[in-house]
Each structure stands twice: as structure tokens, then as C-alpha cells.
Amino acid sequence: MYATEADLVARFGEEIGSLQVMVSNPTFVEDAIQDATEEINGHIGDRYSLPLPNVPSNLKRMACDIARYRLYFQQPTDEVRKRYEDAVAFLKRVADNKAHLQIQLPITNEIVDDQPKNKPSTMPIGTSYTGGVFGDETLNKMPTM
Template identity: 80%
Template sequence: MYATEANLVARFGQEIEELKLMHASASTAVQDAIQDATEEINGYIGGRYALPLPNVPSNLERMACDIARYRLYFQQPTEEVRQRYEDAISFLKMVANNKAHLQIQDAVSNQIVEDQPKNKPSTMPIGTSYTGGVFGDSTLDLMPTIK
């Protein structure tokens, strides 16, 4: 998970306790909201980053808190709560589209983790030379060409 109940309380104070009391399952309401936020975030970043992340960057923790807070409002959220949720989702969409980066640091080396898409083959640009494989160049030279 990207946030904890303590993170929510540190950011939003007494509001979290008040929201928790409004739910029928007050004992699990915050954990459920955090789990929902985590799953929503993973849906956006899972195509670019190997999950689970080695470290949680502070901006991702903040977004998880904003999303969880929004989820705790089961009735009408305030305009500020809705806007923070929409801003978080907008950023996550940019991450998913490779227009923004999470800046995740490796715990050991403190280097930024590469965010190359996983499970996607590398491709060669059109017009590059054949670099070998199942058939050698001599075999491929015997094949007819399309003109």
C-alpha cells in the first residue's frame, strides 16, 4: 500500500476520524479506502513499473492519501477533495501515457529506477539492417523481395 491511516491523519487530521464514523464498517473504512486507492494507482502505473514498487515516492503517497480521502466521502465530497482526487488521477494518466515520471529511487543505490514498459518487446526501427537470428544473411539474400 502506498499510504497508511497515520499518513491520512497526518495530512487531514480530525477529518479522517469524522469520515470513518460515517461508515457502517467504521473499523475497516480507512483500510478499505487505502486499498481502493492502491488498486486504482496500480491500474495506472502497472504498465510502466514493476509492482510492487521498491520505494514509494512522496508524491505517490500524497496521491494515495488524496484518493483514499475521496473514497471515504461516500456522499458529496467537498470541491477541494474532488479537485485533489481529479488532479491525482490526471497525473496518474500522464504517468501511464509516459508523459510524467514517478522518480522512484532504488533503496540500495539511490538511483532512479528505469521505467521502461514491462512485458513489451523491443522493436527495431524500420529501415535498420537485419542483425541475425533464425536464418543467416546468406539465407535471407536468397529470398525474393517485394518491389
């Protein structure tokens, strides 16, 4: 997860406790944080390998904003809704490769290259196909044109 209950309390104070008192579910806050994590992963999962090696502070802030919005299950305030919408808009920009998360490796503090994950692509002309039903050996037995 990108945030904890302690992160929410540090950012929003007693507001989190007040929201939790209104619900009988003891895992209410953890569920909201998990929902926020899954929403974030849905946006950045095509671009970054998950789980992330290190959580940048801006992602932790967005996770808190999204979780807080989820905690307001009945009527979020305008400020809560605006922070949620801003977080989602930024995540969409990350997904569209118009913004970056600046994830640093824990030991070296090197910024992780956020190139798209390895996806299947077409092979350049002249490359030998080495797998599947029709390998080079089988193709060499076929008549040429």
C-alpha cells in the first residue's frame, strides 16, 4: 500500500477518527487505503512495474487524498472532492506519459527509468523466429517462391 492510517492521521488529523466513528466496520480505514492503492495501480500499472521499489512522496499524498475521499462515503466536501479529482487527473497524466512519478531506488537513490514494461512487439525483418509451431527448421523445409 502507498499510505498507512498513520499517514492519513498525520495529514488530516482527527478528521479520520471522526469518519471512522461513524461506521461500525473496524477495517474501514484500511479498506479505503486498499481501494486507493488499487485505483492508483490501475492508472500506473501499464507504465511502471508493480510493486514499486520505493513510494515517492507525491504518490503517498495522492493515496491519502483518494483514501480520504473514499472515507467520505456519504457526502464529501468540495475540498475533499477537489483533492481527489486532482489526484486522479495527475494519475491519468502519468498513464498518458505526460507526467512522471520520479521513483528512486532505495539504496542508490537512482531515478527508476519509467519506460513501458516489456510488451510483445513485432520483430525486425531478418530476425529468426525461434519458437512456436513453425521454427526455422520447419520453415526451411517449405518450398520458396
